[in-house]
Amino acid sequence: MRVVSSGIRLDEDSGYESDDALLELDGVTKYFNQDSGLLAGMEFEPSQFPPISVDRETVKAVDDVTLEIQPGETLGLVGESGCGKSTLGRTILRLLEPTEGDIYFKGENLADLSGERLRQTRSDMQMIFQDPQSSLDPRMKVGQIIEEPMRAHDMLDDEGREARAKELLEKVGLDPRHYNRHPHAFSGGQRQRINLARALSVDPDFVVCDEPVSALDVSIQAQVLNTMEKLQEEFGLTYLFIAHDLSVIRHISDRVAVMYLGNIVELAEKEELFENPQHPYTRALLESIPVPDPRENGARGVLEGEVPSPVDPPSGCRFRTRCPRVIAPDAYDWRGEEWAQTRAFMRAVKRRTFEPMPASRIETEFFDGDLPRGEAGSTVDEAIELIASDRNADIDADDETEHWSAATDLLLESFAEQSICARERPAYELEAEYGDGEHLAACHLHR
Amino acid sequence: MSSEPLLRVENLKTQFFTETGTVRAVDGISFEVREGEIVGLVGESGAGKSVASMSLLRLVENPGEIVAGEITYKGETIFGLEEGPDGELQERDDMLSNEEIRTRIRGNEIAVIFQDPMESLNPVFTVGGQLREFIELNRGLSKDEAKTEAIDMLREVGIPDPEERYEEYPHQFSGGMRQRVLIAMALACEPSLIIADEPTTALDVTVEGQILDLVDDLQDKYGTSFIWVTHDMGVVAEICDRVNVMYLGEIVEQAPVDELFYDTKHPYTNALLNSIPRPDRTVTELEAIEGVMPEAINPPSGCRFHPRCPDAREVCKRVHPEAKTVADADGEAHRAACVKHDAFDAGYEDSSMLEGAVGSTEREPESELAVNPAGDDSGGEGRE
Incomplete structure (x- = not known):
């Protein structure tokens, strides 16, 4: 007491x-x-035995x-x-x-x-x-x-x-x-x-x-x-x-x-x-707040896309699907802008932000007419074949959707999943520039 | 500047007649919107921003009523009163009928984007269907044409895979996506003016950034004018060209955005700016505004801000300031409703400081005698 x-x-x-x-x-x-209750998560699948599975x-x-x-x-x-x-x-x-x-x-x-x-x-x-x-x-x-x-x-x-x-x-x-x-x-x-x-x-x-x-x-x-x-x-x-x-x-x-x-x-x-923000997500957040100062006309750092579902979060760094600075996979030999272009193309295909167009136009729009060299280039080419309107002239809507998802899978598997950002969960301790406290940043850019 | 503005509001008064008394939600505001500009309407909750913007479309419902003022849009009278033969105020002949407002103005000429996208969309119809119906009715297109148009609009506002998403229901969209749908709906009839009532308040900052960017792009493309209702000074600084600051039903300051932030003329605006924490620098001490905004049912006498104003003097209790031009910003009038400026000539300098004005809860009963000394609107330099 x-x-x-x-x-x-x-x-x-x-x-x-x-x-x-x-x-x-x-x-x-x-x-x-995700579900609660007695029968939640139970699925009926007649094709197998037993026909009921529990998938929570x-x-x-x-x-x-x-x-x-x-x-x-x-x-x-x-x-x-x-x-x-x-x-x-x-x-x-x-x-x-x-x-x-x-x-x-x-x-x-x-x-x-x-x-x-x-x-x-x-x-x-x-x-x-x-x-x-x-x-x-x-x-x-x-x-x-x-x-x-x-x-x-x-x-x-x-x-x-x-x-x-x-x-x-x-x-x-x-x-x-x-x-x-x-x-x-x-x-x-x-x-x-x-x-x-x-x-x-x-x-x-x-x-x-x-x-x-x-x-x-x-x-x-x-x-x-x-x-x-x-x-x-x-x-x-x-x-x-x-x-x-x-x-x-x-x-x-x-x-x-x-x-x-x-x-x-x-x-x-x-x-x-x-x-001194060190994680690309923190930077994006800071850039997107409207500053109450009309003379502060810094570019608004706008993040693409939306937060993925927490049911199935991305492997490795969870921010990698939206990160503007995803690290290039080491398996390929990149020159200049090639990785940035490939990344932009990959995300555009994944989110289907553009309409089907002829292969040559895709190439100009995303790659300035120049596909990356070597293996990376052939993978990109393969993906373009799948979605280009002149290669798939008379397919119906369902097939088209299938082609797009095939292209998405191909690109993600060949590039996004190969990056260190997808394979390892980052955690790094950095030197602080202001003050003497610890600074933790979970980003592979600091490896 | 000389050309006729797109929308002109003069001395608009909207009141709500409730059992406990008359709520003067909007009490004599005047402003204009020109072609292709974004005009901000800023204030705290209860300042009358939303009522003001809804009055522009005559969407005020019982017990609310527009009791005075004139709203002119592209030379047409949306609202106007005149004195009838029996001395009673009656609606003017040239005022648009309800029918005309509904078919010609709402949606086609002036569109609205509301704060809560979930409540603005019907949950039992598909997103595409709602957008299509809106286009079909307002633009007189056939069903198929309207559908094509709807899909185009969805793509225009950055919804990925619009054909698929056309068939989905509002709950399958995220908050940001739903707000994009509402923007698509507002833009669908290519209106000249869009009233955006806190459209980004319910959204996360990164999504808010995306929406503000989208509005920027679309405005460049279509040249639409906006009235942007918000309480967020950051958003105001980011997108508005000119700003009206509202307090308790009145516009207390009216200026181009740069002047508003760098040459603030009204103590309320100033206090508001000082009370917000900043994302771009560390503020150790926040200067909070004392007290709360009184209710519009019984506003303080004189200047309505005087009980909370750090600069208030005795004269502020007596004199009700009408907004006057207090400075000139490159040909744009900078108007403020505060008697400390010379333009008012209300004897502010000689007036005694108000004892315990700040934070005090006692309030003078509403005075009928709002002293309003004649001062010319054109002259008067800002008191620096």
Whole structure:
């Protein structure tokens, strides 16, 4: 049982005083079964015996993530929707059971904890959700909402809880007199402050903030961000700050991890990551944010295509299917622009971005009329034969589709799959140019 | 500049008559859109951006109503009022009928792209079918011709393998792809003006980049004008030519994009720019705007921004500033609605500082006497 201390911190000693990381993830992996239910994934195939097979597809939401979070820091976790950042946040809190890997909090392996011990540890780890509307029970009063976690963890007595709730309301920038109001009486920004107060009520050391400001207006965003920073200092909090907005991440983080399709592709201190990005995906992300400055007319680095399905992610580097800098396969002898042209052609065929046209036009359009030499050239030629309109004059639509996919397979097998990017999963540690922290980049360009 | 603009909006007022009172969602805004330009309509949620843009197509529904103002598009009156014989305001004779608006203007002349592509597409019809029907009805083409046209449009907006995807349903498209379909739909009738209501807000940054690029390309090709409704200053800087900043139903600043960012004339715009974190540099301290935007049902007296304004003085509580030209930017007017500029001559300099204005919650009751000193619109240099 804890004792009330004079300050807002319930227990001055609860702070983590070690030099070690507050939180360590080691190869954390989370797969989801795509279907649930008794008959899910069952397939009926009359041609074989037994005629029923079970084929469960798994969504590889988070795959082998290793990182550390130091006490008192803010680690920004950024990525596009569907990259697994929220899943990672929930897995850390063990709201989701990790499929594989270990999570150490204050040196203790969370996977070994269960029941009462896990519940107690949870008072040290809290979460703030994106939607300030749906994360508050509309039928409860603000005071009850903030006191609920304390009651769940059996902290303080009724009076103590009320006093603390009022104190917290003031700390997060709300009027303590609003203790008896319902959430609907508050604006979005104020509701997010109530969420903050609730998370802080049990005096946690670590807070996972899942897109806490993305639902708020810009001017309100700044207020909430400032409050979060103030509270971090006052309470000695450690944040895992999940967001898709790089500007917000740049403002609030100490270190930043960039996530793509379940993997961390780059991890570095904030200045280093924004000023000296080393992964092509990070670069593309940074280039595509619109800068609020009309004189900044840098070319928009636009990524081709879309994020592949996490059910069947690309081998090796997961970004390779969209990467503008995929490494040329060593098996061929490339000259000048040949690899760049072949790569562009390969992706155009795969995505079918052009209409069937005569072979000669394909050659001019993609290769300036000059096919690559040697083996590479003959493979390209073979692919062109399959799709050129003058070679396949009278085939119907189904056959045409088949030809295109044959050409796609041929090109992918001969080129994309041969590249080191497809064969090995990259992970490299680099020298940081800004600051002295470590800089991890998962890209073979740094081999 | 002398030529007639494509669209001119003058003193537009749209109000919602609710049980708790009249919500003055759009309260006397004026702006114009010229051929081939992208005009930004910027503001926080609740500023009246969407209501303003929907008013342009007379798509405001009960209990909302356009109560005043004039909207002229290519010389035709989309909305206009005049005083009738009994002194009541009535719709002018030359105002287009609902029928004409529906058949000639919406879709054909002015198209809209909405924020949420999932809600704009019908989930039980194929994407291609919806696009085809739209083209068929609006352009009077036969079914087959419309289908060819639809496939062409899908290809035009960068949807790979359009013949295959023509047969697919909206849920089989990703968010970015669905937004492309809506752009295709908007472009299908080659309108002269497209109203884009936060079209990239729901999208990821890399997809947003792709869509902005697409809009750039298409605008070069078709010369379409855009009204771009957004809250994102980054997007504004990237694509807009001229910008209108809205606050609580009013346009508080109107300027070419470069002037807006580099020679900001209204404290609200300034505060907005200072409150956003930057992707291109590290900002250690964010200057948040105090308080929240009041509700349009009972706006503050005088300047509507004064309770949150860092520059507010006593006069701001009394005087309601109408936007005036405060500077000249290469022949373009730079208008702002703030009495601190000389053009207003409201005695701002001599007025006393407002005690506890910033962050204070108390508000004066709505004043009927909006002092509006006569000052000439043409003169007046910007107070630097």
